[in-house]
Amino acid sequence: MQLKINPTVLSEAIKKVEKVVKPKHATPILQGIYMEATKEELIFVGSDANETFRYLVPVDGENVDVIQPGKTVLSKQITDVLKKLKKEITMILNGQILAITSARSNFDMNTFDPEEYPKLPSYEIDQPTFSLKGTEFHSIAKKTMFAASESETRPILTGVCLDMSSDCMNFVSTDSHRLGKVKTTSTSDKELKVVIPAKSLDNLIKTFDLSVDVHVYCESDSQIIFRNGPLVFYCRLLEGNYPDTSRLIPSEFKSEMKINRKVFLEELEIIKGVSLSTDNGKGGVVKLHVNGAATISSYTAQTGKGQSVVEYDSIEGEETEYDISFSAKYLIDALKAIDDDFVYFKYQGNMRPFVVAPCESTVDELQLILPVRTY
Amino acid sequence: MQLKINPTVLSEAIKKVEKVVKPKHATPILQGIYMEATKEELIFVGSDANETFRYLVPVDGENVDVIQPGKTVLSKQITDVLKKLKKEITMILNGQILAITSARSNFDMNTFDPEEYPKLPSYEIDQPTFSLKGTEFHSIAKKTMFAASESETRPILTGVCLDMSSDCMNFVSTDSHRLGKVKTTSTSDKELKVVIPAKSLDNLIKTFDLSVDVHVYCESDSQIIFRNGPLVFYCRLLEGNYPDTSRLIPSEFKSEMKINRKVFLEELEIIKGVSLSTDNGKGGVVKLHVNGAATISSYTAQTGKGQSVVEYDSIEGEETEYDISFSAKYLIDALKAIDDDFVYFKYQGNMRPFVVAPCESTVDELQLILPVRTY
Numbered sequence: 001m002q003l004k005i006n007p008t009v010l011s012e013a014i015k016k017v018e019k020v021v022k023p024k025h026a027t028p029i030l031q032g033i034y035m036e037a038t039k040e041e042l043i044f045v046g047s048d049a050n051e052t053f054r055y056l057v058p059v060d061g062e063n064v065d066v067i068q069p070g071k072t073v074l075s076k077q078i079t080d081v082l083k084k085l086k087k088e089i090t091m092i093l094n095g096q097i098l099a100i101t102s103a104r105s106n107f108d109m110n111t112f113d114p115e116e117y118p119k120l121p122s123y124e125i126d127q128p129t130f131s132l133k134g135t136e137f138h139s140i141a142k143k144t145m146f147a148a149s150e151s152e153t154r155p156i157l158t159g160v161c162l163d164m165s166s167d168c169m170n171f172v173s174t175d176s177h178r179l180g181k182v183k184t185t186s187t188s189d190k191e192l193k194v195v196i197p198a199k200s201l202d203n204l205i206k207t208f209d210l211s212v213d214v215h216v217y218c219e220s221d222s223q224i225i226f227r228n229g230p231l232v233f234y235c236r237l238l239e240g241n242y243p244d245t246s247r248l249i250p251s252e253f254k255s256e257m258k259i260n261r262k263v264f265l266e267e268l269e270i271i272k273g274v275s276l277s278t279d280n281g282k283g284g285v286v287k288l289h290v291n292g293a294a295t296i297s298s299y300t301a302q303t304g305k306g307q308s309v310v311e312y313d314s315i316e317g318e319e320t321e322y323d324i325s326f327s328a329k330y331l332i333d334a335l336k337a338i339d340d341d342f343v344y345f346k347y348q349g350n351m352r353p354f355v356v357a358p359c360e361s362t363v364d365e366l367q368l369i370l371p372v373r374t375y
Numbered sequence: 376m377q378l379k380i381n382p383t384v385l386s387e388a389i390k391k392v393e394k395v396v397k398p399k400h401a402t403p404i405l406q407g408i409y410m411e412a413t414k415e416e417l418i419f420v421g422s423d424a425n426e427t428f429r430y431l432v433p434v435d436g437e438n439v440d441v442i443q444p445g446k447t448v449l450s451k452q453i454t455d456v457l458k459k460l461k462k463e464i465t466m467i468l469n470g471q472i473l474a475i476t477s478a479r480s481n482f483d484m485n486t487f488d489p490e491e492y493p494k495l496p497s498y499e500i501d502q503p504t505f506s507l508k509g510t511e512f513h514s515i516a517k518k519t520m521f522a523a524s525e526s527e528t529r530p531i532l533t534g535v536c537l538d539m540s541s542d543c544m545n546f547v548s549t550d551s552h553r554l555g556k557v558k559t560t561s562t563s564d565k566e567l568k569v570v571i572p573a574k575s576l577d578n579l580i581k582t583f584d585l586s587v588d589v590h591v592y593c594e595s596d597s598q599i600i601f602r603n604g605p606l607v608f609y610c611r612l613l614e615g616n617y618p619d620t621s622r623l624i625p626s627e628f629k630s631e632m633k634i635n636r637k638v639f640l641e642e643l644e645i646i647k648g649v650s651l652s653t654d655n656g657k658g659g660v661v662k663l664h665v666n667g668a669a670t671i672s673s674y675t676a677q678t679g680k681g682q683s684v685v686e687y688d689s690i691e692g693e694e695t696e697y698d699i700s701f702s703a704k705y706l707i708d709a710l711k712a713i714d715d716d717f718v719y720f721k722y723q724g725n726m727r728p729f730v731v732a733p734c735e736s737t738v739d740e741l742q743l744i745l746p747v748r749t750y
């Protein structure tokens with residue numbers, strides 16, 4: 001392998017794939033980044049066995065010039081050095097030694113054997129299972145992944161469930177105390193039910209260029225592949241049966257209150273401070289008292305009490321006066337996941353799940369929160 | 376106590392003093408912030424018993440209006456709530472309950488008994504031991520505190536020693552592997568030798584407004600007081616005898632090499648990556664080879680080797696060809712502490728302390744580094 005590359009292009013490529021690489025991975029070769037040079041493109045791969053990024057850089061003869069094709073696996077020390085170089089870089093592989101030259105500096109660095117690097121599964125690039133606009137993909141991830149469980153007690157709940165039938169796609173996540181759901185029209189005639197780790201979706205939306213489309217390939221029971229321009233993400237699916245959440249979502253309510261989302265969110269952020277636990281920063285329980293206005297309050301014997309009054313826009317239904325208590329964090333997360341300026345608070349009884357949904361939205365979405373019993 | 380205050384002014388005051396407040400301090404009252412309202416000013420105090428910030432806000436009848444003087448100690452929950460409020464705040468203290476009102480929100484919060492809050496030592500505000508310009512103070516701290524020890528093995532070495540005689544002030548810090556020293560003209564006729572914790576200096580320069588003067592009061596053996604406009608910092612001195620460092624500093628050298636500081640620093644940052652330990656990120660040892668140019672190199676059996684060649688500007692003395700090895704981190708820290716574009720590398724023998732000093736500087740300063748023996 002022998003090539004010349006612009007340092008910015010190389011740094012960018014390393015940064016695209018290194019997010020999932022763990023410097024202390026039990027499999028030493030996965031501590032490195034796979035790099036392959038062909039006459040047409042450079043291929044970079046970073047992986048932790050569960051999640052893999054693959055990135056392509058075209059050989060344009062200007063920023064990248066391949067004199068002799070080849071492949072290698074770059075150690076963490078090599079990529080650290082490469083990212084700091086600021087002038088044109090020459091790389092020549094002699095056996096397992098990579099000679100790097102750039103302006104004043106030159107290096108002879110040990111590499112890993114590329115034949116030992118795990119092979120990636122193949123997929124039919126022209127036949128995605130379905131495709132979404134980048135912005136749509138981001139919106140779906142943002143409205144669901146935060147509601148997945150962070151605890152490994154029930155591993156299946158740490159994922160976002162994608163349930164695709166011939167006419168619609170449902171994305172659902174729940175930690176059994178709250179649930180986030182987005183329903184969108186299917187662009188495929190396939191049927192599918194898979195659970196994608198929420199952490200992987202988070203890695204994805206932080207790395208993908210969401211101004212371009214995301215193509216999704218799901219041809220196996222164990223893996224899902226996301227393609228976003230020159231960047232491809234391979235992700236292991238969660239195994240197990242995702243609980244049936246459809247019967248949790250109520251369709252009839254005792255009242256629907258329309259309220260300014262940002263104002264309510266701002267007051268909630270203030271009030272949660274009263275019961276803020278210094279241990280986890282999650283804030284405690286807030287009470288919502290609806291009676292001509294929406295009053296949120298919080299009380300702890302140690303700290304004291306606080307309340308904020310927010311005028312609602314309208315309320316309709318049979319029960320327009322009620323009290324209900326929630327985890328402050330869950331209500332804040334739900335309100336942050338919604339984009340519209342106004343939300344509906346849908347009440348169906350003191351100890352029944354409470355629904356928050358946008359008043360106007362291009363997306364069919366809802367956030368459901370189980371109330372907390374207070375005494 | 377009854378007062379009205381602008382929320383930005385109040386947030387600013389809390390942020391000025393809370394830096395040293397520890398939310399889990401063993402003495403519960405120190406978890407809070409002391410607040411006293413007089414007809415002339417509001418006084419805020421935050422402390423962890425070793426370090427204390429005191430901040431004054433004038434009562435101007437516009438941003439701050441005191442209707443009834445008084446004092447209290449605000450819990451962490453109260454200050455968290457106060458910092459989030461965005462409209463004019465009214466505070467009324469009834470016994471130990473503080474009633475807070477701002478726009479839509481109101482609170483009744485428990486406070487601590489202000490009589491239990493530790494008293495601050497008094498000092499003669501018009502008679503500082505010495506005064507420095509804020510920028511000068513910042514420069515001295517920046518050039519010394521990083522070289523103090525981070526280990527508690529010899530607690531005295533975690534501080535910066537100020538040795539003041541009638542004509543000059545010496546600021547010195549060392550962790551016994553390197554030393555940073557600044558010498559400046561004394562503005563006082565007093566003699567003094569105290570050791571200030573390096574961490575306290577760091578707190579100071581991050582909080583002080585360094586466009587205005589710093590006045591220093593040192594009237595006791597155990598405490599030093601820094602005043603910077605309306606902000607005062609009280610700090611416990613380190614106890615013990617600071618080692619005599621004057622005989623460590625050589626006056627004669629075998630050669631002096633003049634080199635571009637930024638270029639050398641940049642190459643050093645690249646080369647240290649070769650021996651970068653993933654455990655501590657400190658980088659390992661680099662070798663400096665001087666022979667017509669300055670070549671820095673690094674080698675580890677596991678990673679490989681790298682070198683950078685930096686042309687020097689001039690070299691003078693009897694020994695103009697030599698090899699010497701250092702901790703990469705120490706050399707990087709030393710070069711970062713210097714402001715001038717060019718530095719002198721002063722060599723006095725293979726295993727003797729090496730001195731780095733600016734070529735031109737308004738400050739009399741030096742950085743000394745002990746070499747590392749390599750085989």
